[in-house]
Amino acid sequence: MKINISEGRCSESFLEKVESFIVPIIKSEVVPHVKESLLWIGLSIRKSDNNNSIYHFCMIKVLVAKAALRIWDVELHWRSSDGSIVLASDDVTDKEISFWIENMPSQERLQQVVERNEYMWKRPTKEATIDKKLYRFKIREMGWFGSSFPDIGIRIKTPVNIEILAEFIGNAIESYNQKSLLKDDSDESDMTNLGLIHNFSYEKKKKNVYLFTLDMGSALDGVDAILQALNNSDFEIELITLE
Known part of the structure; x- marks a missing residue:
């Protein structure tokens, strides 16, 4: 499973926290249907329109390598425990951050995609x-x-x-x-x-x-x-x- 930053800067410590949050979700939602080695997780960092906002977000794209198939295109949001603004480029080694996903597809919707593209999950x-x-x-x-x-x-x-x-x-x-x-x-x-x-x-x-x-x-x-x-x-x- 590869996590790649599509846009913007991302600190190593921030990426580690994102991985610890995202990877278990991918493993439980997608890996039962497709080999983990074929998954490509793209994070597209978005700049906040409001400098006073207490959280920022980025887009997540989950793709299957060699299949040109995108499963998800959802939002990853985060918030610091003390209310301060956290940028993806910040060093957050000692900072407590909570993450959540919005626009997560339902299991039913994911299963529809899997069934529609069944032959793409394995070497045909x-x-x-x-x-x-x-x-x-x-x-x-x-x-x-x-x-x-x-x-x-x-x-x-x-x-x-x-x-x-x-x-x-x-x-x-x-x-x-x-x-x-x-x-x-x-x-x-x-x-x-x-x-x-x-x-x-x-x-x-x-x-x-x-x-x-x-x-x-x-x-x-x-x-x-x-x-x-x-x-x-x-x-x-x-x-x-x-x-």
Whole structure:
């Protein structure tokens, strides 16, 4: 489990107190669902708008490494026992501080996220990730497929203008994103939010071999959507590698 400071300065003594408060919560709430080594805890320190306030706060982001998946985005608040203002940059070795979390997701909500993204909690098997029987071309999975920046290699039987292939994949991404944007976020029990594919880059590796690198963000099913579009296309595809 890694705790990282995203913004602002944080003293070593303050971070130790935050860890002693946060780690037991993460262990009890999240670790039963995901390996502890995959967790990344980000603290984004916010400046107080009121110099007379008796507490400050920072945002906590709990992410699963290699999955581009954020579980929490909540507030950590703290208050000194004597009422003095405590900054994250202060040395608080001998200071008594109480912490609490606001906007904590319910166990029910956390479980919904776990169920929706179940295959992201563990190293996916080839069978669990992609159903190869659905496609007319061969699919080869290399290493850890589940990164937020996956590579899609395409081997085609006949030469093709890479710009044409890139335009086709770009259109597939746009269609996927539009479908995701139509989702109604007002219903928290609706776990069909597909996320958005942010962008992609591409290059020709060698004759008839093309490589596309995608920023998937939280678009968990985006690769499937691209594969389905390619499967329905007129491209004479021999092999697609996923890494």
